[in-house]
Amino acid sequence: MNASLITGLDPWGITTDGTNLFVENFDSGVVGEYSTSGAAINADLFTVPFASYDIAYLDTGSGIPEPGTIGLLGLGMVGIGLLTPKRRRQTWALSIRTLRRRRL
Amino acid sequence: MKTALTLTTARASRRSILPVCCMLPICAILLGSLCTTAFGGEVLLTDYENDQITAYSTTGTLITPSLISVSSPIFILVSGSTLIVSNFEGTIGTYATSGAAIDPSIVTSASRAYFSLAVVGSNLFATSYGDGTVEEFTTAGATVADPLLTEPNGPLGLAVVGSDLFIANYAGGTIDEYTTSGTLVTASLVTGLVNPGYMVAIGSDLSRIMATTGLESTTFRVPR
Numbered sequence: 508m509n510a511s512l513i514t515g516l517d518p519w520g521i522t523t524d525g526t527n528l529f530v531e532n533f534d535s536g537v538v539g540e541y542s543t544s545g546a547a548i549n550a551d552l553f554t555v556p557f558a559s560y561d562i563a564y565l566d567t568g569s570g571i572p573e574p575g576t577i578g579l580l581g582l583g584m585v586g587i588g589l590l591t592p593k594r595r596r597q598t599w600a601l602s603i604r605t606l607r608r609r610r611l
Numbered sequence: 612m613k614t615a616l617t618l619t620t621a622r623a624s625r626r627s628i629l630p631v632c633c634m635l636p637i638c639a640i641l642l643g644s645l646c647t648t649a650f651g652g653e654v655l656l657t658d659y660e661n662d663q664i665t666a667y668s669t670t671g672t673l674i675t676p677s678l679i680s681v682s683s684p685i686f687i688l689v690s691g692s693t694l695i696v697s698n699f700e701g702t703i704g705t706y707a708t709s710g711a712a713i714d715p716s717i718v719t720s721a722s723r724a725y726f727s728l729a730v731v732g733s734n735l736f737a738t739s740y741g742d743g744t745v746e747e748f749t750t751a752g753a754t755v756a757d758p759l760l761t762e763p764n765g766p767l768g769l770a771v772v773g774s775d776l777f778i779a780n781y782a783g784g785t786i787d788e789y790t791t792s793g794t795l796v797t798a799s800l801v802t803g804l805v806n807p808g809y810m811v812a813i814g815s816d817l818s819r820i821m822a823t824t825g826l827e828s829t830t831f832r833v834p835r
Contacts (some may be wrong), residue, residue, distance in 0.1 A: 518823035521811045524652055524669065528811070528821060531656065538654065538671070543813060543821070553671025559656040561809065563687045565666070565694070565708060568651040 512545040520562035531555075531562040538562065655694070657684040664696065664710070678710040688728040690750070695735070697725040703737065703752070717752025727769040727809060729776065731791050736776060738766040745769070745778065747793075759793040770810035770820050779807035779822055786810075786822065 513530065516539070520531040527548060528541045536557065539550040653666045653674060664679035664687060683699035693713065694706040701720035705713040718725070718737070725737040725746075734755060735748045744758035745766055764783025769776060775796060776789045786801040801807075805824050813819040 512821065516823075519808060520656070521809050521821055521823050522654070523811050523813050523821075525813065529654055529669075530823065538656075538667075540669075543819060552669075553667060555656055555658075555665065555667070557656075557658045557660050557665075559658055560684075561657045561686045563655045563689050563694075564669075565653045565655055565689050566651060567653055567708070 513539075513541055513547075519560055522562045522564045524564045524566070529562055529564060531559055533558055533560070655687055655689075657687055657696070659683045659685065659699065664694075675710065679706050679712075681715065685724065686727055688730065690730040693750075695728055695730070695750075697728055697737065699724045701725070703728070703735070703748075705750075714752070717750075718748055726767050729769045729771045731771055731774070731776075734791070736769060736771075736791070738762075738769050738778065740765050740767050740781065745776070745789075745793075747791075756793065760789060760795075762787065768808050768810040768822055770812045770822075772812045772820065773815060777810060777812075777820060779804075779810055781806050781808060 513528075516530060517532045517534050518530045519533040522529050523543075526543075528543060529538060529552070530541060531538050536555040536559070537550075538552050538555065540548040540552045541550070542548060652669045654669055655678065656665050656667070658665050661677075662680060662682050662684070663677040664681065664684055665673070666675040666678045668674055679694065679696060681696055681698055681704060682702075684696050685699055686697045688695040692708055694708060695703060696706065697703045701723050702716050703718035703725055704715035705717055706715070707713060723739040723741060726740045727738045729736045730750060733750050735750050735752075736759070737746045737748065739746060739758075743761055743763045743766060745760050745762065746757050747755040747759040749755060762778055762780055762783075764780035764785065766778045767781040768779030771777070771791075774791050776791055777800070778787050778789065779785075780787065784802065784804040784807065785799045786804070786807060787798055788796040788800050790796060804822075808823045810820055810822040813821070
């Protein structure tokens with residue numbers, strides 16, 4: 508038994524995302540993240556303004572979009588936008604070629 | 612003739628470049644989607660003072676202040692796509708992960724408060740700290756065994772590994788092991804703890820059950 512996996516806490520709720528532990532401190536409201544070997548990843552991940560008995564991890568599979576995500580999506584939309592006029596020009600060029608052929 | 616040939620060559624090369632140009636924005640969108648899904652996960656906390664379950668991101672951003680509105684919540688269990696919540700008023704309710712109520716009172720008790728919950732298959736186990744018992748229900752709330760077993764030293768935390776239940780006795784300072792049918796496997800698997808509380812098991816590894824203790828201010832690992 509490792510009786511001091513994580514010390515210095517006032518823990519009540521504990522949960523895992525399958526890799527790391529999230530421990531909630533009852534009085535302070537501080538939620539910390541630790542490895543399963545007890546190493547602190549972020550001992551003060553965030554603080555809740557209320558006393559909580561339990562904490563649970565919910566795998567939503569779609570978190571909050573990162574700023575990079577929004578940037579990449581924007582880049583994609585710009586790319587599509589830039590390609591659209593080229594197609595129009597190509598259609599226009601083809602029409603002129605058809606007219607020239609008719610004249611010939 | 613020469614001009615026409617040049618134009619044809621230019622058009623042909625444009626055609627070959629065009630699919631590559633089309634791929635770039637599509638790749639960017641796909642990459643963006645991957646970035647979004649890679650960081651999925653929320654941390655849910657019971658806020659018994661304000662009668663709600665609050666959702667935060669794993670980086671600490673408040674997502675939904677009142678995901679579920681429920682009176683005096685104690686414990687929350689994520690079971691597949693269902694959230695199961697117990698409260699100080701002796702009620703156990705089920706909710707969708709969106710927070711919508713499925714059945715806010717699958718179990719009601721006038722004399723008990725269920726401090727910890729665990730699901731094994733289609734059965735729900737609940738510790739009743741006050742009267743020193745553990746009850747078994749179906750996940751729909753029908754009683755299977757009341758009580759399943761008696762733990763006179765204040766059963767509080769509950770963890771499941773395989774087909775065994777691990778029960779933390781808050782007042783007795785021990786962790787006992789039972790089968791899900793209520794048969795004692797190992798009494799006092801762990802002793803000498805000060806107020807062992809909630810537990811979490813990681814996967815099916817019996818050596819990776821973590822528990823919190825109160826007065827020692829320690830989170831520890833249960834041996835096997």
